Amino acid sequence: MSPSQKRHKWSKKRIALTIALVFATLLLIIRVSxxxxxxxxxxxxxxxxxxxxxxxxxxxxxxxxxxxxxxxxxxxxxxxxxxxxxxxxxxxxxxxxxxxxxxxxxxxxxxxxxxxxxxxxxxxxxxxxxxxxxxxxxxxxxxxxxxxxxxxxxxxxxxxxxxxxxxxxxxxxxxxxxxxxxxxxxxxxxxxxxIASAALNARLFGSSPLSAEARFDPFDFNDFSVAVKTDNFQLKQINDFARAYGNLDFAQGHGNIYAELQASNAELNGYIKPFFEDVEILDWQQDVEQQNDGVLQFLWEGAVDIVESIFNNQKTNQLATQIDIEGTLDNNDVQTWGAVWGVVKNAFFAAFEEQFNRITPLTPIDEDANAERTGGES
Known part of the structure; x- marks a missing residue:
C-alpha cells in the first residue's frame, strides 16, 4: 500500500471517528438537556x-x-x-x-x-x-x-x-x-x-378489603359493567363521619356491601346492597359515660336505635336492603323507597341473601347457592 493510499485510508477512519464522536456528543447533550x-x-x-x-x-x-x-x-x-x-x-x-x-x-x-x-x-x-x-x-x-x-x-x-x-x-x-x-x-x-377492562383492589379505613372490576368501551361510555364488593366493613370505622354529618354513631356492626351497575345504550340498571349484622347504634357507656353526650343527643340516638331494632331481622340479627338504581345515564333514579321496603321485607318476611344478584358478566357465580336454588340439579 502506497503512502498516499495509507493517508487516504486514515483520513476515512478519522472522518468516521469524528462523525461517531459528534453523534455521541449530540446524544449526550440530548440526554442531559x-x-x-x-x-x-x-x-x-x-x-x-x-x-x-x-x-x-x-x-x-x-x-x-x-x-x-x-x-x-x-x-x-x-x-x-x-x-x-x-x-x-x-x-x-x-x-x-x-x-x-x-x-x-x-x-x-x-x-x-x-x-x-x-x-x-x-x-x-x-x-x-x-x-x-x-x-x-x-x-x-x-x-x-x-x-x-x-x-x-x-x-x-x-x-x-x-x-x-x-x-x-x-x-x-x-x-x-x-x-x-x-x-x-x-x-x-x-x-x-x-373492550377495555379495569381491576381495582384497595383497603377501606385501614382494614376492610375493597375490590372492583369493570369492562367498558373507552370511546362510548353508554355501555359498561361494574361490580364492587367490600368485605368485613366495620360500622364503627365511620363514627366520626356519622357523628359530624348524621349526628349519630355506632356501638357495633359489621358486614359487606355489594354493588353492580350495567349500562347498555345509555340505559342504566343496578343496585347497592348493604348487608350488616349485629348493628347497634346506641351504647350507654360509649355515648354518655365516655362521650358525655347531652340529653337531646342521647334521645336522638335512642330513637334511631329503636327504628333500627324494629327493622332488624330479629331471628338472624341482620340488617339489609337493596337500593335499586335505574334510568338513563342522563337521569338516573336511586329508588330510596325501594330501599326502605327492602329493610321491611328483610325484617318481617325473609332472611337477606348475602351475595351479588349477578346482573353483570363480572359477578362471580356462587355454585353452592346456585345448586340450592336448582335443587341440586347440575
Missing part, C-alpha cells in the same frame, strides 16, 4: 396553568432503553385558602411506550403511577375546601401524554377525605389502592374483543 427542558416546561409552563390549582415536580429523568421518561415527586396544591394536605402528590410517574401495543404496530403509551395520594377536604369556609373542581386537568393530561394512553397502572395509592372544621374532625381513607386499566385505545385483545 432534555430532562431539564421537560422539567422546566412542566414547572413553568404547564403546572402553573391549572386553573384553581398549581403544581411542581422535583426532577425528570429519561429511561432511553425503555422509551420512557420518569417524573419524580409531583405535587399539586390549591391556590388560595388553607388546606390541610396537597390535593395530589405522586412519588413517581413513568410515561413510556406500550410495548405490547407496539408489537401490533400501534404506538401508544403506558403510564405507571407509584404512590399517588389524593386529598379531598370539606370546610366551613368554601375557600378552604378542595374537591378538584376548577382544575384544568385535561390540559395537564394532554401535555404529559402527547400520544394516546393504552395502559394505566396505579401502585399503592391513597385516597383521603378530611373535615377539620366539623365536630368531631373527620378523616376517611382508602389506601393500598392498586388499579390496572388495559386497552384504553380499543386494540383487539387475544380474543379479538375491543
Amino acid at each position: 432534555l430532562p431539564v427542558a421537560i422539567e422546566w416546561g412542566l414547572n413553568e409552563r404547564i403546572l402553573n396553568n391549572l386553573g384553581d390549582y398549581s403544581g411542581h415536580v422535583e426532577d425528570v429523568d429519561l429511561a432511553l432503553i425503555r422509551g420512557a421518561y420518569v417524573v419524580e415527586s409531583l405535587t399539586i396544591t390549591k391556590n388560595g385558602g388553607e388546606q390541610y394536605k396537597p390535593f395530589l402528590s405522586v412519588r413517581q410517574t413513568t410515561i413510556g411506550v406500550d410495548w405490547r401495543a407496539l408489537t401490533q404496530g400501534e404506538l401508544f403509551l403506558e403510564i405507571i403511577i407509584r404512590e399517588p395520594k389524593v386529598n379531598f377536604e370539606d370546610a366551613a369556609n368554601a375557600e378552604d375546601a378542595q374537591s378538584g373542581q376548577g382544575g384544568n386537568w385535561q390540559t395537564l393530561l394532554d401535555e404529559l401524554t402527547p400520544v394516546a394512553i393504552n395502559t394505566l397502572h396505579i401502585h399503592n395509592g391513597e385516597l383521603n377525605f378530611f373535615n377539620r372544621d366539623s365536630d368531631p374532625k373527620v378523616h376517611l381513607s382508602a389506601d393500598k389502592i392498586n388499579l390496572s386499566v388495559a386497552n384504553l385505545t380499543n386494540i383487539k385483545n387475544a380474543s379479538g374483543e375491543r
Whole structure:
C-alpha cells in the first residue's frame, strides 16, 4: 500500500471517528438537556396553568432503553385558602411506550403511577375546601401524554377525605389502592374483543378489603359493567363521619356491601346492597359515660336505635336492603323507597341473601347457592 493510499485510508477512519464522536456528543447533550427542558416546561409552563390549582415536580429523568421518561415527586396544591394536605402528590410517574401495543404496530403509551395520594377536604369556609373542581386537568393530561394512553397502572395509592372544621374532625381513607386499566385505545385483545377492562383492589379505613372490576368501551361510555364488593366493613370505622354529618354513631356492626351497575345504550340498571349484622347504634357507656353526650343527643340516638331494632331481622340479627338504581345515564333514579321496603321485607318476611344478584358478566357465580336454588340439579 502506497503512502498516499495509507493517508487516504486514515483520513476515512478519522472522518468516521469524528462523525461517531459528534453523534455521541449530540446524544449526550440530548440526554442531559432534555430532562431539564421537560422539567422546566412542566414547572413553568404547564403546572402553573391549572386553573384553581398549581403544581411542581422535583426532577425528570429519561429511561432511553425503555422509551420512557420518569417524573419524580409531583405535587399539586390549591391556590388560595388553607388546606390541610396537597390535593395530589405522586412519588413517581413513568410515561413510556406500550410495548405490547407496539408489537401490533400501534404506538401508544403506558403510564405507571407509584404512590399517588389524593386529598379531598370539606370546610366551613368554601375557600378552604378542595374537591378538584376548577382544575384544568385535561390540559395537564394532554401535555404529559402527547400520544394516546393504552395502559394505566396505579401502585399503592391513597385516597383521603378530611373535615377539620366539623365536630368531631373527620378523616376517611382508602389506601393500598392498586388499579390496572388495559386497552384504553380499543386494540383487539387475544380474543379479538375491543373492550377495555379495569381491576381495582384497595383497603377501606385501614382494614376492610375493597375490590372492583369493570369492562367498558373507552370511546362510548353508554355501555359498561361494574361490580364492587367490600368485605368485613366495620360500622364503627365511620363514627366520626356519622357523628359530624348524621349526628349519630355506632356501638357495633359489621358486614359487606355489594354493588353492580350495567349500562347498555345509555340505559342504566343496578343496585347497592348493604348487608350488616349485629348493628347497634346506641351504647350507654360509649355515648354518655365516655362521650358525655347531652340529653337531646342521647334521645336522638335512642330513637334511631329503636327504628333500627324494629327493622332488624330479629331471628338472624341482620340488617339489609337493596337500593335499586335505574334510568338513563342522563337521569338516573336511586329508588330510596325501594330501599326502605327492602329493610321491611328483610325484617318481617325473609332472611337477606348475602351475595351479588349477578346482573353483570363480572359477578362471580356462587355454585353452592346456585345448586340450592336448582335443587341440586347440575
